[in-house]
Amino acid sequence: MPANVTYEFEKARINFEQAASPEAKLAALLEMQRASPSHKGGENLRKDISQKIAAVKREMERKKLQDKKSGGKSISVPKEGIGQVVLVGMPNSGKSTLLKALAGVEVEIAPYEFTTTKPVVGAMDFHGAKVQLVEIPAIVEGSSCGKFNGLQLLAVIRNADAVVLVVRDKEKESILMEELAKAGILLNEKKPKVKIMAGSYKGISIAGKKFLKCREKELVQFLKGAGCINASVILNEPTDLKLVSRALNESLCYKNAISVNVFKGLEVKKVKRQVFEMLGKVLIYTKKPGREVDYTQPLAVPKGTSVGQAAKHLHKDFSNMKYAKLWGSSKYQGQRVPKEYELKNFDILEIYC
Ligand SMILES: Nc1nc2c(ncn2[C@@H]2O[C@H](COP(=O)(O)OP(=O)(O)OP(=O)(O)O)[C@@H](O)[C@H]2O)c(=O)[nH]1
């Protein structure tokens, strides 16, 4: 290791050399830029990294265009139900077993590897709502470099709403996580609340400087090195260069995920609940005055939705609703609640115009 660079820099450089995909290259280069020496002697090194960043970005753009042109090659699974959750695991890890247990799909389950060769879809019932489950063929060491259709499979994961990792042991779980990370898929990590927009004025402007966890000069130097010469940056949470580096990397995607080991005894009800929870939605049932509740087709709305917003979803006539009666989360059953009332899971709603 050269004497004038840090351990972090060297680690990022090794990651760059081993990176097989442009996404992984970009992540490593941004990390190298962040950890590069900030003194004058490091100028050439920083310049060299900047040029590499620009080249990788061009490569990514080219690849995007090529993928668009070649069309048919990609595997796509059209979304259905209230959310799409993909079952991901190494060969023979129990994915099909889980799909069968959760969605009742008659899928081939066998003791040999690669039994499942293309995506298999099922619908998991959760209190009347349907969550779409997709088992994809196994991820292996090297999927992120394209082994066994790896890139297409990873693209299915990127497009899904949430992920179930089907794992048999810790060692395999870490290989799996590594393949996903190399493909820019980050599990259970928060998307940085940093906005970096191409600025129309010359230079770099920063709003929310109180959140900055490094010197302003360092941030400006880092952004310039990463190719942002004119930019407007808005910080909304404590932010260091690591976070900025992530925010700059548009190829990263953030997914909710849970791990399930079917070999340790499967608690179907609990797993179903966990799968549903990942989607960040609540289920609402409706009833008409004097009628029974319709439990067959709940409305799934994002957490935080108000009675008024849900009403609009249900019917255009409800957009000028006056109030609603609510059973469930309210203090009294059948209580009158205003439009602004925030709905909770399993609430029952009766709307009055
Ligand atoms: N002992 C034991 N075996 C299980 C259990 N669950 C599944 N299996 C076996 O594990 C093997 C693999 O299960 P699958 O569900 O086909 O695994 P998969 O991940 O879909 O496999 P591929 O599609 O080939 O990647 C099969 O032989 C199952 O019978 C369990 O709880 N205990």
Ligand SMILES: [Mg+2]
């Ligand atoms: Mg299978």
